[in-house]
Amino acid sequence: xxxxxxxxxxxxxxxxxxxxxxxxxxxxxxxxxxxxxxxxxxxxxxxxxxxxxxxxxxxxxxxxxxxxxxxxxxxxxxxxxxxxxxxxxxxxxxxxxxxxxxxxxxxxxxxxxxxxxxxxxxxxxxxxxxxxxxxxxxxxxxxxxxxxxxxxxxxxxxxxxxxxxxxxxxxxxxxxxxxxxxxxxxxxxxxxxxxxxxxxxxxxxxxxxxxxxxxxxxxxxxxxxxxxxxxxxxxxxxxxxxxxxxxxxxxxxxxxxxxxxxxxxxxxxxxxxxxxxxxxxxxxxxxxxxxxxxxxxxxxxxxxxxxxxxxxxxxxxxxxxxxxxxxxxxxxxxxxxxxxxxxxxxxxxxxxxxxxxxxxxxxxxxxxxxxxxxxxxxxxxxxxxxxxxxxxxxxxxxxxxxxxxxxxxxxxxxxxxxxxxxxxxxxxxxxxxxxxxxxxxxxxxxxxxxxxxxxxxxxxxxxxxxxxxxxxxxxxxxxxxxxxxxxxxxxxxxxxxxxxxxxxxxxxxxxxxxxxxxxxxxxxxxxxxxxxxxxxxxxxxxxxxxxxxxxxxxxxxxxxxxxxxxxxx
Amino acid sequence: xxxxxxxxxxxxxxxxxxxxxxxxxxxxxxxxxxxxxxxxxxxxxxxxxxxxxxxxxxxxxxxxxxxxxxxxxxxxxxxxxxxxxxxxxxxxxxxxxxxxxxxxxxxxxxxxxxxxxxxxxxxxxxxxxxxxxxxxxxxxxxxxxxxxxxxxxxxxxxxxxxxxxxxxxxxxxxxxxxxxxxxxxxxxxxxxxxxxxxxxxxxxxxxxxxxxxxxxxxxxxxxxxxxxxxxxxxxxxxxxxxxxxxxxxxxxxxxxxxxxxxxxxxxxxxxxxxxxxx
Numbered sequence: 001x002x003x004x005x006x007x008x009x010x011x012x013x014x015x016x017x018x019x020x021x022x023x024x025x026x027x028x029x030x031x032x033x034x035x036x037x038x039x040x041x042x043x044x045x046x047x048x049x050x051x052x053x054x055x056x057x058x059x060x061x062x063x064x065x066x067x068x069x070x071x072x073x074x075x076x077x078x079x080x081x082x083x084x085x086x087x088x089x090x091x092x093x094x095x096x097x098x099x100x101x102x103x104x105x106x107x108x109x110x111x112x113x114x115x116x117x118x119x120x121x122x123x124x125x126x127x128x129x130x131x132x133x134x135x136x137x138x139x140x141x142x143x144x145x146x147x148x149x150x151x152x153x154x155x156x157x158x159x160x161x162x163x164x165x166x167x168x169x170x171x172x173x174x175x176x177x178x179x180x181x182x183x184x185x186x187x188x189x190x191x192x193x194x195x196x197x198x199x200x201x202x203x204x205x206x207x208x209x210x211x212x213x214x215x216x217x218x219x220x221x222x223x224x225x226x227x228x229x230x231x232x233x234x235x236x237x238x239x240x241x242x243x244x245x246x247x248x249x250x251x252x253x254x255x256x257x258x259x260x261x262x263x264x265x266x267x268x269x270x271x272x273x274x275x276x277x278x279x280x281x282x283x284x285x286x287x288x289x290x291x292x293x294x295x296x297x298x299x300x301x302x303x304x305x306x307x308x309x310x311x312x313x314x315x316x317x318x319x320x321x322x323x324x325x326x327x328x329x330x331x332x333x334x335x336x337x338x339x340x341x342x343x344x345x346x347x348x349x350x351x352x353x354x355x356x357x358x359x360x361x362x363x364x365x366x367x368x369x370x371x372x373x374x375x376x377x378x379x380x381x382x383x384x385x386x387x388x389x390x391x392x393x394x395x396x397x398x399x400x401x402x403x404x405x406x407x408x409x410x411x412x413x414x415x416x417x418x419x420x421x422x423x424x425x426x427x428x429x430x431x432x433x434x435x436x437x438x439x440x441x442x443x444x445x446x447x448x449x450x451x452x453x454x455x456x457x458x459x460x461x462x463x464x465x466x467x468x469x470x471x472x473x474x475x476x477x478x479x480x481x482x483x484x485x486x487x488x489x490x491x492x493x494x495x496x497x498x499x500x501x502x503x504x505x506x507x508x509x510x511x512x513x514x515x516x517x518x519x520x521x522x523x524x525x526x527x528x529x530x531x532x533x534x535x536x537x538x539x540x541x542x543x544x545x546x547x548x549x550x551x552x553x554x555x556x557x558x559x560x561x562x563x564x565x566x567x568x569x
Numbered sequence: 570x571x572x573x574x575x576x577x578x579x580x581x582x583x584x585x586x587x588x589x590x591x592x593x594x595x596x597x598x599x600x601x602x603x604x605x606x607x608x609x610x611x612x613x614x615x616x617x618x619x620x621x622x623x624x625x626x627x628x629x630x631x632x633x634x635x636x637x638x639x640x641x642x643x644x645x646x647x648x649x650x651x652x653x654x655x656x657x658x659x660x661x662x663x664x665x666x667x668x669x670x671x672x673x674x675x676x677x678x679x680x681x682x683x684x685x686x687x688x689x690x691x692x693x694x695x696x697x698x699x700x701x702x703x704x705x706x707x708x709x710x711x712x713x714x715x716x717x718x719x720x721x722x723x724x725x726x727x728x729x730x731x732x733x734x735x736x737x738x739x740x741x742x743x744x745x746x747x748x749x750x751x752x753x754x755x756x757x758x759x760x761x762x763x764x765x766x767x768x769x770x771x772x773x774x775x776x777x778x779x780x781x782x783x784x785x786x787x788x789x790x791x792x793x794x795x796x797x798x799x800x801x802x803x804x805x806x807x808x809x810x811x812x813x814x815x816x817x818x819x820x821x822x823x824x825x826x827x828x829x830x831x832x833x834x835x836x837x838x839x840x841x842x843x844x845x846x847x
Contacts, residue, residue, distance in 0.1 A: 238834035256653030416639025
């Protein structure tokens, strides 16, 4: 069941949405809340897009069952983001005008509720709490869960809480009169061991679990919340976060800290990643482990800062000058933001290389009710040089390609880390032999590493002769689309790539045995994953692409249609 | 071997790596290297506890010529790299080396913010008013009428005053040195290292290849006829009105340095997941 709560900025729809999701979690449901807003910092249009279900759900559905608007100012701009159908219910406050035609056109039932007057009748209460009562009751969430969520979030005077609980009840009572029947049946078992968090928080927590203790960063939408979560968290675990003057500084600060032996990370979005590129190359050449989380947004240039797109992929896998092997990973869900960021720290440290984690605004800024992710024991494990190690050479050509890194402070093994090409001892060199040796070393260490099964999520009928390949936040919509396709008799397996670089042809090949059709699904205009896969993998049979740019999320319905069309073609 | 010999006090030679510099004969940077090693010997910190961080340019080659840990990064970013290192590893002595192109042009923004952030670093800039490594282009400290292939007839742009900018941006120690006075320069570097916070030492270091007229500098330099001050207004007046060849410590501030990581662990990361749990 999908609910959109919309209103102009300051109307409290985000708070109402957050409480609705919290209440749903208390009632044993899973769900996700996606934030969407106009470009204004204050006072623009805003909507909380909530989807609730009995099973873990981290994509948005094709249509919304309910759109509840506190007012209609500029809400028409969400017409594409909040698609309705004839089965939908539209609720608006008659004192705020009438619903724009873009919403009524689908034939949704339109109910009027004087939300503002209802709140006014209860002194000290807020309109958004009336809206919460209406939406919560229509979703089938019992009053106790809604009230508990409200109480748990309350940080003000008690008399106001009483007033807002009364507003909640007024909303619940009003919902009974509307009598819509989109409510979810109660959850069969109360949920236990569940978490409520955003992808940005999950990534930050994963970084700490992986051992990150130094972060330098420059504020950028939609990565800022990751940094804001980490700032106090790092202080608690003995680390620190430094706000840099720009991304050129932040990337070099983390390289400096990591050169000093402290696992380090920065988070940014496309424009920041672009600025960092030269120095990510330094981390490649000087073999300094770092993690860069890119919470992708619409691009190029300033693009669409507050909305999602998977369009930094090409840049992440190939956007450094010179031959510069790097790790590129993408979490496949909000929960996986934790595990994949933790894994990225582990890999960067183990391989003394930069790792780019491609999250995106959809995962980063959405909050979801998830099952607690299983613990993984990935932690930073860097191969370091012992004091006074005989004949120490920082960039020694070892069989694995990984060579012990001397940490400043260790006597007898001093060296100079250098972005200049260098000899095994680290002395600048422009000789062809040294260049070739170091290029081979840096490539080999990434290629020889055993990444295990975590490189991709592989689901569905192993015998299917068709496969859909995707990555990142699109994975959950593709999963849902394939479940629908399976109900329609169309079967394909799903491969969601988590390790995008280095490519894993030996691991993919067996999964493609007997496959004669491949569909690549992604959210960008240039079919970047499709092109990348064609350049680094041998894909069998007919290879097709379904791609669309942001900012609208890829919806399960359109992907399912694409899957049906693909199989019939 | 149970008897551990009492270590002899370090000499400047203890801080030299023995690698042959790529610098031209007569370059002022040889003397700066000598001053750096002398200064470290005065501080007597073990070489493995020192990191010399640099960017790109002739002067930025200095880290590998020392026996300390070195970091030779990308053009203009020595200060951020050193900032990350020092904040994460406060027990290290971190010396940052740059030139007028690397430090004032491509790295200019970091210079402002390093001064105001006041991390406990010592920043030496070997200023020769020219890009030497790319063979003679004007830098931010080059005179506006200096003729070059890239800017024929001169840039026509007034030169930059690093000491005033450092002072205005909050540097905690501001000095001007001359490579032709290696002992005095060593003294100033040692003082800069000892002084808490961000210490900035502009070292006039001639480029005899592209600016042969800078050979005359040694005749123009003179000791600053003033005692160091902790009054920024006084220091500013001095710096803005002197002849540019006034050698000495011109300002010693009292600002509290940027806090380094304490390493105090209040909880394990796993304890933080309580905030996500329903």
